[in-house]
Amino acid sequence: DAKTTQPTSMDCAEGRAANLPCNHSTISGNEYVYWYRQIHSQGPQYIIHGLKNNETNEMASLIITEDRKSSTLILPHATLRDTAVYYCIVQYSTLTFGKGTMLLVSP
């Protein structure tokens, strides 16, 4: 099973871009990279996913390196409501969560 590693915590100023890295060096060729976030005491929320091309949606952008061993989630203009734990997950038969990154957006 592929594993992911993320920094434990990150800080970001409101209005600035938040760049959250994830390492997944053992990812298999057909495994997608998914990002979810969990606001305190709520169920996780889907953000974005990708296989090898960069992806963008209304919430975020996902940059995947060419060798697919790492990726970066970008929140272009972070707001206070983006404060949450962000999980990078490699999709396989079940969604297994690592420890994630606690992003704190401050005024």
Place this chain on the structure above:
Amino acid sequence: GAVVSQHPSWVICKSGTSVKIECRSLDFQATTMFWYRQFPKQSLMLMATSNEGSKATYEQGVEKDKFLINHASLTLSTLTVTSAHPEDSSFYICSSIPMAGRTTEAFFGQGTRLTVV
């Protein structure tokens, strides 16, 4: 987007009693439902995977006789915590991936905060 409705959002029960948590997929058919447990300041831990019409698959260390999972229909899965004890107090979350459609992201319930006193 798809919606997974989890009920109740919180429950307090006495030690030794049983508690049932329901998880419904409101606008899609959920062939598979995942059940997680989350202790304070920790990540989600997968407890079991339930498939409609068949027995659930439990993760190592999770007691199947204590955490009863029923997935009798494509829109409803239940988790019953039997003979609950204070150490079972946790945040329980269900999740499902829509059976059909172009996307494969998972949708999560709102979670159930269980407190056993």
